[in-house]
Amino acid sequence: MEPPIEVGADLRPEVAVRLASQGVRLLWRDDFPAARRLLAAMGKRLPTPAPDFYRYRQARRNRARVLGMVLVEVGPDLRVDLPRAPDVTAAFRAAGGAPGLVPLTELLGMLSAYEWRVKGVPVAALGARIHPHYGVFAPTRQDYVSLVTRAPLSRVRTAFDIGTGTGVLAAVLARRGVPEVVATDISPAAVGCARENLRRLGLSQVRVLETDLFPPGRADLVMCNPPWLPGAAHSPLDAAVFDPGSRMLTGFLAGAAAHLTSGGEAWLILSDLAELVGLRSRSDLLSRIEAAGLRVADRLDAPRRRHPGTDPLAKARSQEVVSLWRLHP
Known part of the structure; x- marks a missing residue:
């Protein structure tokens, strides 16, 4: 597998979609909230799911694959060393995650699930x-x-x-x-x-x-x-x-x-x-x-x-x- 390329807030969403669609992994090295905004902007540029259920599922799988190419690094201390990053330690540990490069979508899912678990x-x-x-x-x-x-x-x-x-x-x-x-x-x-x-x-x-x-x-x-x-x-x-x-x-x-x-x-x-x-x-x-x-x-x-x-x-x-x-x- 090719190593990811390091990206930041200057990456345009349409370029991110093109690269991710080609299987290029994007390692985020900038402000954490900006990474969330990039995901949202990328999602808006992906094709609208078709009315047929089977093609709808296929489009959802492709959407998950493309958005999953945006990565963040979780350190050995289970922290994300990015500006304004939330404390993900408890959520990551509860989900059984391992340190390393993690899709941002997966990390956000862990945070959301942990909130449900606590509340x-x-x-x-x-x-x-x-x-x-x-x-x-x-x-x-x-x-x-x-x-x-x-x-x-x-x-x-x-x-x-x-x-x-x-x-x-x-x-x-x-x-x-x-x-x-x-x-x-x-x-x-x-x-x-x-x-x-x-x-x-x-x-x-x-x-x-x-x-x-x-x-x-x-x-x-x-x-x-x-x-x-x-x-x-x-x-x-x-x-x-x-x-x-x-x-x-x-x-x-x-x-x-x-x-x-x-x-x-x-x-x-x-x-x-x-x-x-x-x-x-x-x-x-x-x-x-x-x-x-x-x-x-x-x-x-x-x-x-x-x-x-x-x-x-x-x-x-x-x-x-x-x-x-x-x-x-």
Whole structure:
């Protein structure tokens, strides 16, 4: 890889876009706020995403690649030695970053994520805050959480929360009185995040395990809120939105019946966003449920939400419905 070229405030945004598009890395050596302004100016000069969802994703990937060519240096002391640079030490350490040349976009993401981690996200269903870690999807939208708060729940002694993330849904089940909840996630970052949140909430009846999908044993309720869109994930946060080959959805449905007690119930929390952008049909989802030996006993829908913006995803989300599917063997 060619070494980066050192740049500063005299670099024009159109030149930066041209160089970055050619794969030239740009090491910023000037005022830190000016670097943020350069990123914003470069973004305005990149092509507008196309109305087609696939080309929209391609344009977003290209945008991330180009803007990711602007680098800053993080020293061994985890500091950025630039005029007016913020103290990034705590955020960088929390995100598990390593000293060296770091894309400015990535560093700004770490700072933003750390702010969420410190302040927390208020969750009305808990009357408390959930503190997401870097790379773990934050429960900033509450529609799927509200579905878990109002779904019928009786005679449930044990529950599994598959793909727990921040642990927010496991916490809701515990607060609703489920005596024993086992939350799982394949991501070590998510496991650490969930454990910290549940400990902060004082919910000792929830155990968090690092495992792929189901823990050993059976439960009266098995629940999963998988990524809502089939497709490749290109970043840690993408992994909370995109499920390559519908692996998690398929795995949950295929294993649910075998992990239910007699009379138990599975909850699948899923948006119809994939249907709206043409990535999956409703008949395909129902076929997957049937092939797993499950039947739909009921479905609870959350109200539609307004989404600002004109990109394909924003338009689809204005029509999106998030549902909790109650499934029986």
